[in-house]
Amino acid sequence: MNPFKIIKYGKHFTNKRFMSFASHIGKNLTFLRQAVVLFLCFRDPETPKYVKAVIAGALGYLIIPMDMMPDAVAGLGWLDDLAVLGVAFKVANRYIKAIHHEKAKSWVPFGKDSL
Structure with a gap:
């Protein structure tokens, strides 16, 4: 997936x-x-x-309920979201710091640190 195509979904993103x-969603997503x-x-200046x-x-893209593959489809619904997060991780990899991982681990004690 092209990162420039992902950018258009930014209009759906807010911190809140x-x-x-x-x-x-909580523990229902292993990649939270x-x-x-x-x-x-994103919040890092x-x-x-x-x-x-x-x-x-x-x-x-992750937070909008309607996307290429609806999230309600068991097992398959989150694959497109996971792919989009993977592209974002690849683009942001140089700027992700250890402190981001540490804070994320304290906020979400389950799951893995990277895709």
Whole structure:
């Protein structure tokens, strides 16, 4: 997936909507910690704007209920979201710091740190 196509979903992303999504979904998503790592990287003032745009697009895609494959489809519904997060991780990899992983681990004690 092209990172520039992901950016268009940034209009659906806000800090408040992401935190609401994260608290609502909770332990149902094994990759929630990775999403939180991206969220913390997004909030870091040292992260470049183009990386923030890709992260906002990926997180926006994650929180909207209607996407390429509806999330209600058992097992398969989250695969497209996981792919979009993977692209965002690849773009943001240089700017993700150890502190982002540590904070994400304290917020979401389950799951893995990276995709």
